[in-house]
Amino acid sequence: MTRFKKVCVIGGAGFVGTNLCQKLADRQIPFEIIDIKQSQRFPDKYKIGDVRDLESLRETVTGDIVVNLAAVHRDDVRDKAEYERTNVKGAANIAKVCSEKNIRKIVFTSSVAVYGFAEPGTDEAGAINPFNEYGKTKYKAEEKLRAWHSSADNDLIIVRPTVIFGEGNRGNVYNLLKQIASGNFVMVGAGTNRKSMAYIGNIVAFLEKCIETDRKYAVFNYVDTPDLDMNTLVRQVREVLKGKDTVGLRLPFWIGVILGYAADGFTSLTGKKLPLSSTRVKKFCSSTAFGSAKEELDGFKTPFALQEGIDRTLKSEFVSPDPKREIFFTE
Numbered sequence: 001m002t003r004f005k006k007v008c009v010i011g012g013a014g015f016v017g018t019n020l021c022q023k024l025a026d027r028q029i030p031f032e033i034i035d036i037k038q039s040q041r042f043p044d045k046y047k048i049g050d051v052r053d054l055e056s057l058r059e060t061v062t063g064d065i066v067v068n069l070a071a072v073h074r075d076d077v078r079d080k081a082e083y084e085r086t087n088v089k090g091a092a093n094i095a096k097v098c099s100e101k102n103i104r105k106i107v108f109t110s111s112v113a114v115y116g117f118a119e120p121g122t123d124e125a126g127a128i129n130p131f132n133e134y135g136k137t138k139y140k141a142e143e144k145l146r147a148w149h150s151s152a153d154n155d156l157i158i159v160r161p162t163v164i165f166g167e168g169n170r171g172n173v174y175n176l177l178k179q180i181a182s183g184n185f186v187m188v189g190a191g192t193n194r195k196s197m198a199y200i201g202n203i204v205a206f207l208e209k210c211i212e213t214d215r216k217y218a219v220f221n222y223v224d225t226p227d228l229d230m231n232t233l234v235r236q237v238r239e240v241l242k243g244k245d246t247v248g249l250r251l252p253f254w255i256g257v258i259l260g261y262a263a264d265g266f267t268s269l270t271g272k273k274l275p276l277s278s279t280r281v282k283k284f285c286s287s288t289a290f291g292s293a294k295e296e297l298d299g300f301k302t303p304f305a306l307q308e309g310i311d312r313t314l315k316s317e318f319v320s321p322d323p324k325r326e327i328f329f330t331e
Contacts, residue, residue: 006030006063007211008103010051010094011070013039015169015328016109020067020204021045034060035070040326051090057097065105065211068094068145073111073134073330083133084140091141095148105155106145107210112162112196112221112290114139120194123291124160124219132279142219149217157210159203161222162290166200166309167316171330173197174317175275180237181318186249188256188281191231194289196223199309202302209300221292224306230284236307240314256281 007024009017012033018041024031025042033039034049034057049060051070072086091108098106112118113135115126130136142158149156165173179185202224210220228236231247239245260278267274294300304312316322 006032007065007067008032008034008061008063009067009069010034010049010061011068012042013037013046014069015166015171015200015330016164016203016207017067017069018042018326018328019166019200020069020207023204023208030063032063051093052085054093054096057093058100061094061097061101061103064103065107066094066098066103067107067109067207067211069109071109071134071138077133080133083137087134087137088140088144092144095145098154099148099152104153105157106148107157107159107207108142108145109207110138110142110158110160111135112160112223112288114142114160115290117286118288118290120287120289121291124221124293126290155216157213157215157217158219159207159210159222160220161198161203162196162288164198164200164203165313167313168325169200169328169330174313177237177314177317180234181241183242185234186251187230187234187247188251189230189253189285191234191247191250192229193285193287194227194229195233196227196288196290197306198222198224199302199304199306199313201304201309201312205303206294206297206300209297213298215297218297220294220297221290222294223290223292224302224304224309225292226306227289228306233310236310237314240311241318253281253285256285 009021009031011017012021013035021031021042033042033046036050039046047060050056070090072082114128114130115122116129116131118126128139130139145156148154163172203222206222234247235245257278260276260281263274263276264278
């Protein structure tokens with residue numbers, strides 16, 4: 001890595017950012033973290049900064065390349081304008097500051113949410129059809145950064161990951177694994193829908209490759225293959241944790257949706273968030289299987305097989321948990 005003296009990781013105190021910075025630290029690549037929350041692992045590399053505040057970025061951003069991980073992504077955000085402020089305005093602010101400081105490369109984590117409920121196998125050429133504010137604003141952010149790329153001799157690599165999981169993450173995949181581990185899991189629907197996933201050890205290796213590449217512009221979906229359908233995933237998890245190669249109880253899809261809408265009504269009336277919603281039921285039962293050209297990026301190869309990533313996560317979280325492990329709450 002000769003062209004870049006320092007990497008500025010915006011949103012670097014989160015799950016992906018912390019793991020990416022660990023890889024940079026292991027390779028002795030200089031980096032800084034800009035975030036609105038404290039970095040627990042790298043407090044000496046951290047500066048408080050907010051992508052919504054242009055002056056804040058002007059005061060904090062330095063380096064030769066920016067990795068933009070900052071985002072509002074939860075599907076239960078009540079103030080919908082926050083998606084626009086953070087995801088879109090934030091990207092525009094980053095682009096402006098990079099232009100002012102002559103930083104010529106941005107690596108941006110977008111999301112497969114830009115495709116919406118896409119056909120299985122949708123790749124980087126797929127139609128853009130987001131169904132929620134997160135997907136809509138992620139694509140708007142891409143457009144802001146593409147304008148920055150086109151305005152001068154700037155490099156832009158856009159990565160659209162699927163759901164990311166791994167040790168220490170408290171997101172959707174962890175919640176599913178926890179339900180299965182507790183014995184309270186109920187399969188909603190037929191379970192034949194396929195789910196693309198991304199193990200943290202692989203996505204950060206890919207982001208590192210994005211930092212290093214000489215490509216001027218590229219867009220990549222990030223998924224680990226082969227995809228698993230829900231029946232296969234649940235059976236494999238139950239076999240590791242329970243010694244039982246079965247799916248367990250099932251609930252018809254239509255009943256799950258009704259319960260989801262009931263939960264929506266309860267949340268609307270009381271303001272209390274529930275782990276169940278109609279959107280989450282629909283997302284759980286939909287196929288989110290995407291294609292990816294990630295191997296075309298300088299011959300990239302994943303360090304871990306998907307099943308290995310699942311096994312490592314299960315052992316770390318449920319078989320031999322480390323009470324001192326840093327925890328990241330997402331999604």
